[in-house]
Amino acid sequence: MTTETVEYIRYRIPEDRSAEFLSAYTHASAKLAAAPQCVDYELARCEEDFEHYVLRITWTSTEDHLEGFRKSELFPDFLADIRTYIENIEEMRHYKPTAVRGRGAAVPTLFAWAGGAEAFSRLTTVFYEKVLADDLLAPVFEGLAPEHAEHVALWLTEVFGGPPAYSETQGGHGHMVAKHMGRGITEPQRRRWVNLIQDAADEAGLPTDPEFRSAFLAYVEWGTRLAVHFSGPDAKPPAEQPVPVWSWGAAPPYRG
DSSP states (O other): OOOOEEEEEEEEOOGGGHHHHHHHHHHHHHHHHHOTTEEEEEEEEOSSOTTEEEEEEEESOHHIIIIIGGGSSHHHHHHHHHGGGGGGEEEEEEEOOOSOOOOOSSSOOHHHHHTSHHHHHHHHHHHHHHHHTOTTTTTTTTTOOTTHHHHHHHHHHHHTTSOOHHHHHTOSHHHHHHTTTTOOOOHHHHHHHHHHHHHHHHHTTOOOOHHHHHHHHHHHHHHHHHHHHHTSTTOOOOOOOOOOOOOOTTSOOOOO
């Protein structure tokens, strides 16, 4: 369970003071941005009643907020910026996230954007044809099981937001990591792997827009660097973890 906590501060600010309130929090937010205990923050204004505002601050923990930020050098200046509005607070409490969470369909998954399961099946088919013909990577995959490409397609499908078929049929992240233990993958081999899967993505017809490819490559870089780490002589397998689910990152899908 995460230790992060979400603080909600609800304000009722008369409309004739709204401009100065927003100005004060714009100034005060610089202290939040500088605080190592602060994960993120957002001030929202009610659409139905302009006098109501909600400030949401995610802290690394409740203790980090109360014992860290509030006792730091940043807090006195933060408090000075917003002290005038303390009397307008209607609620100020910490909340813990629950397991009830998820994403709606307004933003498509990377899996859907790529073209679904068929796209990842094409990708791994093309990719492993390249791997087995590559002088640097072929030795790593010597004796490759016939179903290997299919399993990797299931893995990528789940990683990029598709059905959890890999978890249901193979296992979680630890199962994938175990495939790399003791293989001694080198950095040149990792880099070749990255290059070949990008070439395969082109040939398999995966989307070429920069937003998708930047997210796709971000996962490939992350995953292959973990593979190198866990293939090393001193690596210890991690505790069992779910399959990671990748998203768009800094650049959401572009819709012109």
